[in-house]
Amino acid sequence: MVTVSQNTLAQFSQERSLILWFDEVGIADIPLVGGKNASLGEMIQQLTPQGVKVPTGFATTAYAYRYFIQSAGLEAKLQELFRDLDVEDIKNLRLRGKKARSLLIHTPFPVELREAIATAYESLCEKYNADTDVAVRSSATAEDLPDASFAGQQETYLNVVGVEGVLAACHKCFASLFTDRAISYRHTKKFDHLSIALTVGVQKMVRSDLATSGVMFSIDTETGFKDAALITAAYGLGENVVQGSVNPDEYCVFKPTLKTGFRPIIDKKLGSKELKMIYDDGSKFTKNVTVSTADKGKFALSDDEILQLAHWACLIEDHYSQVHGIYTPMDIEWAKDGITNQLFVVQARPETVQSQRTGNLLRSYRLVGKAEEQTKNVSLQPLTTGRAVGEAISQGKVHLILDVHKIEQFQAGDVLVTERTDPDWEPIMKRASAIVTNAGGRTCHAAIIARELGVPAIVGCGNATDVLKTGQEVTISCAEGEEGKVYAGLLPFEVQEVPLENLPRTRTQILMNVGNPQEALSLSAIPNDGVGLARTEFIIANQIQIHPMALIHFDEVKDEFVKAKIAKITALYAEKSQYFVDKLAQGIGRIAAAFYPKSVTVRMSDFKSNEYANLLGGQQFEPDEENPMLGWRGAARYYDEGYREAFALECEAIKRVREEMGLTNVIPMIPFCRTPDEGRLVLAEMAKNGLQQGVNNLQVYVMCELPSNVIMAEEFADVFDGFSIGSNDLTQLTLGVDRDSALVARLFDERSPAVKQMVKMVIQTAKKHNRKIGICGQAPSDYPEFAQFLVEEGIDSISLNPDSVLKTMLEIAKVEQQA
DSSP, rough: OOOHHHHHHHHHHHHSSEEEEGGOOGGGGGHHHHHHHHHHHHHHHHHHTTTTOOOOOEOHHHHHHHHHHHHHHHHHHHHHHHTTOTSSSSHHHHHHHHHHHHHTTTTOOOOHHHHHHHHHHHHHHHHSOTTTEEEEEEEETTTBBTBBBTOOOOOEEEEEEEEEHHHHOOOOOOOGGGHHHHHHHHHHHOOOOTOOOOOEEEEEEEOGSSSSSEEEEESOTTOOOOTEEEEEEEEETTHHHHTSSSSEEEEEEEEHHHHTTTOOOOEEEEOOOEEEEEEEEESSSSEEEEOOOHHHTTTOOOOOHHHHHHHHHHHHHHHHHHHSSSOOOOOEEEOOOTOOEEEEEEEEEEOOOOGGGOOOEEEEEEEEEEHHHHOOOOOOOOOOOEEEEESOOEEEEEEOOOOGGGGGGOOOOEEESSSOOOOHHHHTTOOOOOEEEEOTTTSHHOOOOOOHHHHOEEEESSHHHHOOOOTOEEEEEEEEEEEEEEEEEEOOOEEEEEOTTTTOSSSSSOOOEEGGGHHHHHHTTTTTTTTTEEEEHHHHIIIOOBBHHHHTGGOOOOOHHHHHHHHTTTTTTTTTTHHHHHHEEEEHHHHHHHHHTTTTEEEEOOHHHHHEEEETGGGGGOOOOOOOOGOOTHHHHHHTTTHHHHHHHHHHHHHHIIIISSSEEEEEEEOOOOOHHHHHHHHEEEETTTTTTGGGGGOEEEEEEEEHHTTTTHHHHHHSSEEEOOOOHHHHHHHTTTTGGGGGGGOOTTTTTTHHHHHHHHHHHHHHTOOEEEEEESSHHHHHHHHHHHHHHSSSSSEEEEGGGGHHHHHHHHHHHHH
């Protein structure tokens, strides 16, 4: 007599079920209910106890789909239909897809399947209310695998109500297994069309039509930086964010210190959020309406909600990494219910691009020659800009297409320019040299597919379809930070590939100079020991743009035009000075997070008075100096009545980064400090503003850029915890050469014996007094022999421009081997 275990009977019962509830399945059940539904079941069972809220529902099974196909004898008809499929021929693809969908949609469901779906939906109605609103989503059994996203390949229907409505939506989902884009994608990924089954998830709707929704990733989507959670948000139902119909808000959270109880929101970007999808009381399920000006101008999520979602992203990533036995970053859709004000996770799948990349090769793109110089001098203006996707450079002829039904005209190698893409565009996206869209954020369809295909893209340009014309030759640059730029013409560029396996490690610490916070996550992939110079001036000039005193004394700003401009930029802030603190803290925090837990030395502001005057509102608060280079700059400002209040804002930003974000790897550094007594005054000012040297392991460094810093190095060592040599100013003041003067430029040389003697002296004194000593000036980046000299003198660290790190590291390794 053969006995069958209860487990075996249960498994057999599941495999022959037409319907399974989410709480009956887990991640191991992808063959039964597809990727989306298995993941929902996994989260409901395993993560709900940890506080992650997931709406319930049920799934039709793979068995149900195959039962439908086989009972109607559709398999042979489909095989015959795809016998002469040619996905490269758009007309052939469209005809085959249309016939396959028609075949399924005009074949009635078996009675048993209709009854099973109807009974399950009625059970949901008993739990909630009559005619419960549900989302009906397709989920293929080959979907959400580690190397294939199938993002948006099949259909989704929102705000579906009533038994007949649910049955009709399920039927259309079955047919959507044969959308043109799904057929093309499966062919590309070498999946057999008939071996894949389509399951349908029927899930209680979250009323985000009355609130907000979006997408989040537990990894930075561009750089592959593992310690960041990226969240996007817009008003209404989430389809607009997924499909790229809107430019959403973007938030970035640093996961390691979030997990230890801090609040590390390291970036917030306001999106335009012009449309929101809501329920339609008419014949359609949903409709788009315009967002009010007031709502567009504010963030869609509070800081608490951002942190809550990021916390969930960590829980979900950690769980799936444990389940799979390998690091598994996640792509998650979330929604906020406008009735209960609760957040929910409505989908989660493995991220399929960055997680598949190996870290053995560092590939970098950059414009070269005249093009590079012109972009640095801002004389080469881009035709349009948007969010960069892909960190690469590409070029080709523009092909502007606004109607998806005209994609057969697209030629391989062209630059696709359009309003936005959805999965119907995928058959030509893989042929494009680059993609440019008016709408969308970093988590929209165009961005996700471009990453997967390895095609650079710029999304959310706003005006690309107006300024770019078919046939126009352009260069697409996604290699200049988070802002992607479209330049006219075919500009010269180069690609550098550096294998990272056999790079030598040096005794001398190799640090990096970082100015732009938006480049920090990608720069951290270059082998390094931390940041020797993070320049606050870049953040103030480019991201803040307003003089801090004009924010503190906003009501006293005399120029009405300037005042109006400041008011517009700071519209979200009742207290204008907090705009300065927020932006500076986020900029510093992003750099500190990128390199955490390695040290990040942040130089406090060192604008000259003429540079400060160029900021909005600056003219009113700055003196007119004959020689700003030697005037009111650096430390001299911080305790002066004319700037003391502004320095307090800088201190508040550093305090927030260290204490609220938990990024205690930040070391503030004081520039242009003329005397030890001045250093003590600055430290007293910092302490007054909550930055007490020695408390919470706070160190404070000083720039060594004046002859007095060298001559009185012993006294400065009593005041500060370390030195960083600024070779530019030290050379200028040792040789008496104005570094801005072309007339004496030939005399400016950091390799001068006088300058080298200065450097040698301060290294020796710092070593004698057990103080850290490094260099963050330009010289070692430009001159390998100067770097060699520094190593021979025993310097602790050399901070380099990012493009000099690898070559200088090799030079230093040689010197150390010879020593």
